[in-house]
Amino acid sequence: MDTLSYKTKSTRKEDVEHKWFIIDAENLVIGRLATKVASVLRGKHKPSYTPHVDTGDNVIIINAEKARFTGNKWDQKYYLRYSGYPGGQKKTFAKELRAKKPTAAVEKAIKGMLPKNRLGRAMMKKLFVYAGSEHPHAAQKPQTMEL
Numbered sequence: 001m002d003t004l005s006y007k008t009k010s011t012r013k014e015d016v017e018h019k020w021f022i023i024d025a026e027n028l029v030i031g032r033l034a035t036k037v038a039s040v041l042r043g044k045h046k047p048s049y050t051p052h053v054d055t056g057d058n059v060i061i062i063n064a065e066k067a068r069f070t071g072n073k074w075d076q077k078y079y080l081r082y083s084g085y086p087g088g089q090k091k092t093f094a095k096e097l098r099a100k101k102p103t104a105a106v107e108k109a110i111k112g113m114l115p116k117n118r119l120g121r122a123m124m125k126k127l128f129v130y131a132g133s134e135h136p137h138a139a140q141k142p143q144t145m146e147l
Contacts, residue, residue, distance in 0.1 A: 009048070013053050013054065015048075016053065018056070018058055018126070019057045019058070019143065020057065020058045020059075021057055021060070022060040022135070022142040022143070022145065023037065023062070023144075023145050023147065024062055024144075025061050025063050025064050025067040027066065028067050028068070030068065030105055030109050033067060033106065034113055035113060037059050037127070038113035038114055040056060040057055041059060041124070041127060042123060043057070052119070059126065059128070059145075060128045060135050061129045061130065062135055063130075063131075064103045064129045065103070065131040065132070069105075074093075077094040078094065079092045079093075079094070102131040103130065103131050106129050107129050110127060111124055
């Protein structure tokens with residue numbers, strides 16, 4: 001048996017080809033959308049996936065303001081942040097966050113599913129979220145992705 005044919009191929013960053021995908025988030029549940037998008041940003045949908053290399057693709061999300069939560073999460077879900085000072089913890093409910101920045105709920109959900117290191121930050125730069133249906137990435141010829 002030839003065991004040399006079973007070598008694991010490790011992708012180099014020079015060999016990666018990044019595609020562009022566009023997703024319409026209208027009436028999609030935010031958590032389920034985020035799991036699929038995080039997988040595409042990491043590159044787990046490709047057979048050439050390598051954990052320590054950014055093999056993922058670029059993702060454009062349009063109509064992010066029309067994405068939804070299930071149940072009463074708009075009224076009950078909250079996001080915490082901390083300034084580092086005593087008494088500096090702030091709580092923002094999802095409904096308030098949507099009123100201030102309609103794309104933030106989708107961005108936070110996806111960011112939470114990526115690695116917390118420099119590779120995860122590089123993956124996050126390949127995500128483009130827009131509240132409306134217009135986007136400036138027509139030159140990249142994005143493919144439509146259905147979820």
